[in-house]
Amino acid sequence: MTRLIVFPACVALLIFFAILPSCRHAGHQPGTASGGHASAMAERVARGDYLVNTVCNCMHCHADRDFTKFAGPVDPATFGKGGEQISAGIYVRNITPAVLGSWKDDQIARALTTGITPTGDTLFPVMPYRNYAKMSHEDIYSIIAYLRTLRPIPDSVPPRNMQQYPPGFLRKLYDSFIVKHAGDRLPVPQGDSIAMGAYLVNAADCMGCHSPFDEKSLDFKMDGWLSGGNEYSKPGYFTVTSANITPDSATGIGAWTEDMFLAKFRNYRDPKNYDMNPGKYNTLMPWTILANMKDEDIRYIYTYLRSVRPVKKAVTKWRQ
Numbered sequence: 001m002t003r004l005i006v007f008p009a010c011v012a013l014l015i016f017f018a019i020l021p022s023c024r025h026a027g028h029q030p031g032t033a034s035g036g037h038a039s040a041m042a043e044r045v046a047r048g049d050y051l052v053n054t055v056c057n058c059m060h061c062h063a064d065r066d067f068t069k070f071a072g073p074v075d076p077a078t079f080g081k082g083g084e085q086i087s088a089g090i091y092v093r094n095i096t097p098a099v100l101g102s103w104k105d106d107q108i109a110r111a112l113t114t115g116i117t118p119t120g121d122t123l124f125p126v127m128p129y130r131n132y133a134k135m136s137h138e139d140i141y142s143i144i145a146y147l148r149t150l151r152p153i154p155d156s157v158p159p160r161n162m163q164q165y166p167p168g169f170l171r172k173l174y175d176s177f178i179v180k181h182a183g184d185r186l187p188v189p190q191g192d193s194i195a196m197g198a199y200l201v202n203a204a205d206c207m208g209c210h211s212p213f214d215e216k217s218l219d220f221k222m223d224g225w226l227s228g229g230n231e232y233s234k235p236g237y238f239t240v241t242s243a244n245i246t247p248d249s250a251t252g253i254g255a256w257t258e259d260m261f262l263a264k265f266r267n268y269r270d271p272k273n274y275d276m277n278p279g280k281y282n283t284l285m286p287w288t289i290l291a292n293m294k295d296e297d298i299r300y301i302y303t304y305l306r307s308v309r310p311v312k313k314a315v316t317k318w319r320q
Helices: 038-055 104-114 137-147 167-181 191-202 258-268 295-305
Strands: 086-089 232-235 237-242
Touching: 038 137, 038 191, 137 232, 191 295, 258 295
Parallel strands: none
Antiparallel strands: 232 237
């Protein structure tokens, strides 16, 4: 929700791909997402379901994925359980009510949008709270409402171990992301296709994989925004490089029509198109999750991507 979401990556980036430490805060009291009329709550849960299971692709990291099939389809029985080790001492956290059930809604919202847990712990910044800080209040509480409906799965995730990282490391990461990227929450844009696409790209954290990262500044390289080139590995399965999704006509998606872009996503709504083992030609890209976005939202994303600066950068997706 990665999100609270984690994206496994090469060693230089893996340290960022960790999230929620095992925290327990007694005395849950329902907050904003737990009150209101039943029909309004049903609408909120439905919106949260859509965000968690498509746009924000939270289960990309917080559930088991079967990488014997293309793009690692998610096992619905494991929604929210976490547990994957993504770096030494770093694990994807359990976000089912077995853990979050003792947190107040506002505490979850704070963790989602500032990276601070009820105990005052700091989340790894690649849990994209920098993105969620810019999402609307209603969308954040819709996510919370939906998470509370998940089947509780007993927490068996090991605690985070920071001993291998230098003192102050996590704080430096936090400052780099929250100070530079967090902003006031915005309402979901209406009537502006580019703004709506930007909102969805932010919520999906597309830049998390598709923008090169500067290890010195601990931030994205803005001159390469969305130009891909980051290498990701699934040990024992494959290594893949993120694509250039800028509108460069030769190396990006500049030659793609809107219908071609939409068709790429729609293709993975049909299990027959991913129910096979592609071997080394697999990907971490959560196609089977993002494919279920509404057509209109996919078109908004296309419109936004066509508005960013083209970057000429050829990317070889799979090693030969």
